[in-house]
Amino acid sequence: MPRSPLALFVLLAGCDTPTASEEPPFLRGAQPDYSAPAPVLRRLTYSQYVHSIDDLFGTGLVLPDELEPDTRAAGLYAVGASLTSISALGVDRYESVAYTIAEQVLTDPTRRAAIVGCVPVSPADADCAREVLNALGERVWRRPLSDGELDVLVSVTTTAGMTLGDFDLGLSYGLAALLQSPYFLFRVELGEVDPAGGHRYSGWEMASRLSYFLWDGPPDDALLLAAESGALLTDAGLEAEVDRMLQDERTRRGLRAFFGDMLHLDELDALTKDPSLFVNMSSELGPAAREQTLQDLDAIVLEDDVDFRTFLTSTDTHIDRTLAALYDVPAPVREGFGLTTLPISGGRRGFLGQASFLALQAHATSTSVTLRGLYLREVLLCQELPSPPAGLNTSIPEANAERPTMRDRVAQHLEDPSCAGCHQLMDPIGLGFEHFDGVGRWRDTENGHPIDPAGSFDGDEFVDAWGLGQVVADHGSFAPCVSDTLLRSALGRTLADEELELAEWHADGLHQEGYRLRWLFRDIVMGPAFRTTAVAP
Amino acid sequence: MSRRGVGPRRPLAAAVVPSRRGFMRGMLQGSAIFVGLPLFQRALNGNGTALACGGVIPKRFGVFFWGNGNRPERWIPATDGDSWELSEELAPLVNVKSKVSVVTGLSVKVPNLLPHTSGAAGLLSGMTPLSADGVESFAGPTIDQIIAAQVGGDTLFPSLQTAASDCSGESWNGVNSRNPPETDPYALYERLFGPTFRLPGEEGLVDPTLGLRRSVLDSVMGDIATLQGRLGATDKARLDQHLTGVRELEERLARLEEDPPSLESCARPPAEPEASYPDIEGRPQISARSRIVSDMLAMALACDQTRVFGHYVTDPVANPLFPGATAGHHNLTHDEGGDQPEVHAITVQIVAELAYLLERLDAVPEADGTLLDNCCVLGCSEVGLGQIHSIDDVPIVVAGGLCGTLRTGIHHRSYTGDNSAMLMLSILRGMDILAPSFGADDAYTEDGLSEIEV
Numbered sequence: 001m002p003r004s005p006l007a008l009f010v011l012l013a014g015c016d017t018p019t020a021s022e023e024p025p026f027l028r029g030a031q032p033d034y035s036a037p038a039p040v041l042r043r044l045t046y047s048q049y050v051h052s053i054d055d056l057f058g059t060g061l062v063l064p065d066e067l068e069p070d071t072r073a074a075g076l077y078a079v080g081a082s083l084t085s086i087s088a089l090g091v092d093r094y095e096s097v098a099y100t101i102a103e104q105v106l107t108d109p110t111r112r113a114a115i116v117g118c119v120p121v122s123p124a125d126a127d128c129a130r131e132v133l134n135a136l137g138e139r140v141w142r143r144p145l146s147d148g149e150l151d152v153l154v155s156v157t158t159t160a161g162m163t164l165g166d167f168d169l170g171l172s173y174g175l176a177a178l179l180q181s182p183y184f185l186f187r188v189e190l191g192e193v194d195p196a197g198g199h200r201y202s203g204w205e206m207a208s209r210l211s212y213f214l215w216d217g218p219p220d221d222a223l224l225l226a227a228e229s230g231a232l233l234t235d236a237g238l239e240a241e242v243d244r245m246l247q248d249e250r251t252r253r254g255l256r257a258f259f260g261d262m263l264h265l266d267e268l269d270a271l272t273k274d275p276s277l278f279v280n281m282s283s284e285l286g287p288a289a290r291e292q293t294l295q296d297l298d299a300i301v302l303e304d305d306v307d308f309r310t311f312l313t314s315t316d317t318h319i320d321r322t323l324a325a326l327y328d329v330p331a332p333v334r335e336g337f338g339l340t341t342l343p344i345s346g347g348r349r350g351f352l353g354q355a356s357f358l359a360l361q362a363h364a365t366s367t368s369v370t371l372r373g374l375y376l377r378e379v380l381l382c383q384e385l386p387s388p389p390a391g392l393n394t395s396i397p398e399a400n401a402e403r404p405t406m407r408d409r410v411a412q413h414l415e416d417p418s419c420a421g422c423h424q425l426m427d428p429i430g431l432g433f434e435h436f437d438g439v440g441r442w443r444d445t446e447n448g449h450p451i452d453p454a455g456s457f458d459g460d461e462f463v464d465a466w467g468l469g470q471v472v473a474d475h476g477s478f479a480p481c482v483s484d485t486l487l488r489s490a491l492g493r494t495l496a497d498e499e500l501e502l503a504e505w506h507a508d509g510l511h512q513e514g515y516r517l518r519w520l521f522r523d524i525v526m527g528p529a530f531r532t533t534a535v536a537p
Numbered sequence: 538m539s540r541r542g543v544g545p546r547r548p549l550a551a552a553v554v555p556s557r558r559g560f561m562r563g564m565l566q567g568s569a570i571f572v573g574l575p576l577f578q579r580a581l582n583g584n585g586t587a588l589a590c591g592g593v594i595p596k597r598f599g600v601f602f603w604g605n606g607n608r609p610e611r612w613i614p615a616t617d618g619d620s621w622e623l624s625e626e627l628a629p630l631v632n633v634k635s636k637v638s639v640v641t642g643l644s645v646k647v648p649n650l651l652p653h654t655s656g657a658a659g660l661l662s663g664m665t666p667l668s669a670d671g672v673e674s675f676a677g678p679t680i681d682q683i684i685a686a687q688v689g690g691d692t693l694f695p696s697l698q699t700a701a702s703d704c705s706g707e708s709w710n711g712v713n714s715r716n717p718p719e720t721d722p723y724a725l726y727e728r729l730f731g732p733t734f735r736l737p738g739e740e741g742l743v744d745p746t747l748g749l750r751r752s753v754l755d756s757v758m759g760d761i762a763t764l765q766g767r768l769g770a771t772d773k774a775r776l777d778q779h780l781t782g783v784r785e786l787e788e789r790l791a792r793l794e795e796d797p798p799s800l801e802s803c804a805r806p807p808a809e810p811e812a813s814y815p816d817i818e819g820r821p822q823i824s825a826r827s828r829i830v831s832d833m834l835a836m837a838l839a840c841d842q843t844r845v846f847g848h849y850v851t852d853p854v855a856n857p858l859f860p861g862a863t864a865g866h867h868n869l870t871h872d873e874g875g876d877q878p879e880v881h882a883i884t885v886q887i888v889a890e891l892a893y894l895l896e897r898l899d900a901v902p903e904a905d906g907t908l909l910d911n912c913c914v915l916g917c918s919e920v921g922l923g924q925i926h927s928i929d930d931v932p933i934v935v936a937g938g939l940c941g942t943l944r945t946g947i948h949h950r951s952y953t954g955d956n957s958a959m960l961m962l963s964i965l966r967g968m969d970i971l972a973p974s975f976g977a978d979d980a981y982t983e984d985g986l987s988e989i990e991v
């Protein structure tokens with residue numbers, strides 16, 4: 001979300017000096033007036049669906065790799081989920097997986113016992129069916145079921161039980177109905193009249209909003225109790241619940257979901273590289289790179305709760321043997337991931353030294369200075385760049401003796417006025433990473449010629465990728481961009497112009513609190529955009 | 538005689554489900570109303586084949602799409618009209634040349650503001666795509682869905698979307714409403730030829746669980762309808778799409794209980810797909826996937842499981858490593874110098890996949906001819922010269938005569954940059970859909986492309 005130039009100026013002024021001791025502590029102003037837009041109807045993303053099933057029925061069920069495909073809008077699956085619907089293919093897949101889940105749950109005595117507390121007296125025992133569906137339905141739909149809704153589900157269940165002569169087989173149809181319902185597949189958070197004035201999300205709706213934001217999964221029983229008691233509608237009750245939830249292991253899942261979405265880490269599954277050019281390429285590389293990035297974020301944001309901007313500058317990182325080979329450092333552990341400190345001599349630190357960035361923002365057979373520069377601007381700084389105009393010849397000259405390096409080859413892009421307007425914003429930054437090849441391995445030279453990674457980024461000079469990481473970390477748009485993106489993810493939509501002041505207020509709070517992102521999760525939950533809404537149109 | 542399974546037959550559906558046609562009209566915002574022609578009009582098209590074709594033998598339409606365009610100077614045949622020779626890039630079509638018309642020189646008339654997306658949306662929907670807040674979407678339905686809304690009601694699948702790579706496809710019902718393809722060949726096989734498949738002459742399924750599954754879908758449709766009552770117009774329309782999908786599935790389950798259509802050439806495809814098609818040396822198996830899917834599509838059409846398909850080789854901007862290429866496809870279209878021999882070679886590979894599909898369709902006997910004769914397959918990409926994102930002179934192949942309603946065996950070249958929407962209108966009319974127009978704004982047309990019509 002681009003900010004107004006004035007707002008950006010204010011933030012830049014606030015963030016310019018990284019050493020806090022030299023200036024008085026920054027304090028954000030009062031919460032601005034806020035008027036919420038209409039609510040949006042969000043579909044569960046793939047990961048939210050899977051986490052819901054994990055939490056409802058226990059982990060370990062066999063689930064398909066794909067359901068309704070998620071779509072990124074404004075950079076986030078979380079936003080695409082409030083714009084798209086369920087296609088015919090998605091309907092088929094949701095039906096098929098519902099029966100798969102029901103069968104796995106009801107044929108596993110432990111899982112079955114967790115949801116079936118009664119002993120059916122007949123294949124069509126309506127009382128037992130009602131008891132099971134009433135309790136389970138509240139967890140699956142994240143709200144109590146009406147009598148009418150329960151009647152339909154019990155009827156489906158008992159008809160099936162009678163037809164097939166088996167209570168559990170019958171129940172599988174009731175379960176399948178719960179799981180295919182829009183009340184499960186979509187998050188129905190439409191708001192209610194607030195007796196104090198305006199509209200707010202109801203207690204049940206707040207429970208879903210909290211759990212999918214913080215945990216990327218459904219409410220647990222304690223949260224549902226808090227919803228029922230009305231506690232989530234008071235400041236004190238909400239604070240108590242968010243603090244409890246942030247202590248829960250499931251917050252790791254929420255953090256991973258958010259950063260995986262924001263940083264496009266899912267695309268690492270489809271990482272395509274020519275293995276004859278990149279000996280480190282393997283099918284394990286992409287997933288390993290994602291794990292490195294997410295473990296580092298987990299440590300910074302949740303374990304250590306420190307300035308999250310160190311994500312771009314820290315030499316501490318979590319790697320496995322695959323990545324150790326790529327980065328040419330000793331593997332810290334034999335199996336899995338372990339903490340290591342990268343040597344300064346390696347020239348590599350922070351996220352911008354990881355394959356999650358270097359390999360993904362590159363081509364199958366080469367680096368891409370444009371993709372790397374574009375990603376920094378769009379994803380890390382939330383700046384929008386225009387699409388290339390039609391009718392331009394975009395080819396770059398091939399490498400030869402006169403133009404051995406990428407810097408030589410893109411020189412024309414950067415001089416031709418029809419290209420330079422945009423490419424000046426991307427390529428000089430991307431050239432800072434040219435010591436890292438298309439998969440992220442260090443190279444001293446390109447085609448036998450020295451690489452010059454120096455440049456400047458919005459007025460700040462850097463000599464190489466090591467310095468570039470600091471420049472981006474200190475960039476006045478970086479922390480606000482992460483803050484805004486987290487807010488968009490929490491709300492499942494883009495921000496209206498009238499909300500930019502509130503977005504800045506949250507970003508100011510992040511600054512005030514020393515850029516501890518964990519604090520921002522709580523601040524967003526307690527803020528008005530998360531709790532209030534307009535009437536559905 | 539078909540036997541019914543146990544359970545109520547759609548007890549709630551009639552009460553809560555608007556007609557599919559009504560839904561499509563809503564998606565089109567009333568701007569155009571498509572009405573199927575009554576049978577007697579279809580019978581009167583003057584070439585004598587119509588009674589068999591379009592009657593007992595259905596007409597079919599399919600899109601064969603690939604991303605990133607072609608090299609126009611090596612694509613466009615040297616001469617036009619009836620007497621022409623295949624160009625270098627069209628050479629793989631040699632075995633079906635007489636059943637193919639190549640149309641060159643057509644322009645997509647929407648403003649080319651979103652590279653690749655403008656071309657795809659303009660060509661297939663005739664409408665300028667939407668773009669706001671980083672969200673891009675087609676603004677209206679693509680031609681395959683306009684056709685499916687008319688002819689899809691009689692088959693197991695109103696339309697099928699398939700793919701030869703992991704892609705999103707270019708089939709849309711309207712804003713933010715995309716029909717993603719089944720990208721896994723094995724999953725596609727299970728859908729089409731799995732345990733529920735019945736050959737002609739076999740009886741419908743007798744399985745009580747079909748009725749039970751329908752009763753579950755009825756409860757789902759009831760929930761959707763109730764929820765819609767609480768939503769604003771946009772979200773209501775989103776749930777309309779969900780509802781349509783549920784209703785289609787419900788109807789498919791009901792149809793499985795009926796005897797399958799008796800079509801002489803319907804059979805299981807010759808081979809089952811592999812469980813997976815992993816990349817080989819970093820290169821996706823596009824050809825293998827396209828071919829096994831083509832085998833399935835031919836039989837899905839021959840068995841009348843669907844009459845509309847979209848087969849997406851790659852998406853616009855897709856960047857896979859094709860065999861022999863030194864960089865990804867999209868990458869090459871922009872960065873390869875000279876006359877781009879690698880881009881050319883990839884285009885030839887893609888046209889070879891189109892040829893494979895057409896040959897499979899042509900190998901299926903149907904009435905006096907072949908399945909291909911009763912199809913229209915629109916082979917196309919979203920740009921012409923990908924290097925400059927050109928949407929002038931986009932590559933178009935129109936294959937199959939659609940029961941004698943479309944001319945085949947010609948190269949028609951427009952020297953005036955005619956509107957590509959004209960061809961779409963001709964196809965709609967060939968499908969017996971009485972469409973007054975196709976496209977919007979600068980792409981709007983009320984005229985078909987007469988040179989391609991019989």
